[in-house]
Amino acid sequence: MIEVRDIRKTFTVRSGLLRRTRTAVRAVDGVSFTVREGEFVGYLGSNGAGKSTTIKMLTGILTPTSGSVRVAGLDPSRRRTALARRIGVVFGQRTTLWWDLPLRDSLTLIRHLYRVDAGEHRRRLEELTGLLDLGPFLATPVRQLSLGQRMRGDLAAALLHDPPLLVLDEPTIGLDVVSKATVRGFLERLNAERGTTILLTTHDLGDIERLCRRVMIIDRGRLAYDGDLDRLRASVAADRMLVVDLVRPAPPVQLDGVGVERVDGPRQWLRVPRGMNAAAVVAALARRYEIADIALREPDIEEVVTRLYRRGGSPGPE
Template identity: 65%
Template sequence: MTVPVSEAATEAVTDTVIELDGVEKVFDVRRKAGPLRRLRTQVRAVDGISFTVPRGEIVGYIGPNGAGKSTTIKMLTGILNPSGGRIRICGLDPTRDRTRLARRIGVVFGQRTTLWWDLPLRDSYELVRRMYRIDDARYAANLAACVELLDLGPLLEVPVRQLSLGQRMRGDIAAALLHDPEVLYLDEPTIGLDVISKTRVRDFLRRVNAERGTTVLLTTHDLTDIEQLCRRVMVIDHGRLMYDGDLGGLHAVGDSERTLVADFARELPPVEIEGARCVKVDGPRQWLAFPAQASAAPLVAAVAAHYPLVDLSVREPAIEDVIARMYGEDADRT
């Protein structure tokens, strides 16, 4: 893929491509308060968030459902206007410069497609080319790269409505990158995908970031996405930024745990291994909890050396569990 030389080259170059300063978003909500009466209340979806993201960084933006993640993304793209504060993306105000900004960003909403439902994938891409006025050589090169890396060749003539969720998601990511955006927003890009599709998407994003320096802001509930793609993670809860740092620091602050699920050849008493504790036994299967920031390798080696191990898997802590541990709150909400 080519490195963009669009209008960005004619503007002042800055190391900071995403900048938020005291950003708020308040929604007016009307609730029924009687047979003929409705009460209007305000919901503060985003409450005074400030952060910056330098060029070329992949940042995880995580939190429970209803925390304000998608609302933030919509303000960064210009879909929603902030109620207060200041936003600059590539030096532009998303509200005032939405058209200019659209040429410099790409957006993928995991549960909403930007493709044309009844058209073959190839025709959807052709419409994207015309919308962004991508020159022929650049379009051909970018499409070829996306098709190869995301394995889209057999799908180009298939109508979007006939694609599986994983196929459609790969198609959406390719569409978001055809015009060489400087910033890519990904809102739950691996939601509902199988293991193979998730791996393919992660590998592609890693390569795009490394080769093109694309800045990526990623929202997800899958901690594996964060661990494999991001050096930095931000946690938002109740509309406020609660943590900004590396993933290891998040686990340390939240005192979170991963779980080793071990299947043995026969039923055994609770396993006793240094650095882990048995939290559940169900026949020959046992669940061993250990600190999330610790490596699973020594634990796996110890279990295999001392017990008749048949199979095992490692389960990551849920984002909601990490946040609940951090702040001692019930994060299981919708």
């Protein structure tokens, strides 16, 4: 569905008041990857890492300085209009809907833009209305919608023409917990049941953990990681957390190689290094303390990504 080969994008930045100087800044520097049909891929990067620039090249908004891009079999920069009929795009901080029109009218105009058959539009709108629970606010002007309602409307607009690829840029930014869960559940179902290929960029790493089987991380214009979450956790060697509920409050437990992160009454959070056998730690605790409950937590994706950035390198190929 997506094939990227050694793409680079360089911008010229002008500075200075009296004597203007030009500096070449390489936003994307030799990135290559492929996304197969039906994949759900998370694309992560800090601000300025090159994430948004990559997305703009995939959708034809920007042309690569060098390298090649094929999306749905097309060159995005040369076939942008044709590509628009084969992809859906949602930018979380922008809307494709008409501000003063009711949501239903906006979706009708989008049907004409994509030249969707009236019967097909009716069927798709009915399906999306049910999946995204649009019914209560289809007659509401877009400017009166909440952020969560507008995002669901934007998702419907991006999918009315039934594209095989959906590109999402921060789709849950600013959403409340309920709206975020609704959007996540819809995307999960869209990928699983319809086989829609989804490329997701987000700063909400909960989206990644819930939705994505594969993660790509871009750092300073280069691809720092491409693989699954479990391998990323293992390769970065982030510590695991052992949450122990003792029968009664006690001073911080003392075990060789294990650090106590926090104590709250009878509950203690123990940091267990990746190379240490967790079962042996639990057995040692049981010999020394009365334990009411115990749980082992893997490091969350946010900590793993932070460690990868600090290390400044890739975990290596799969």
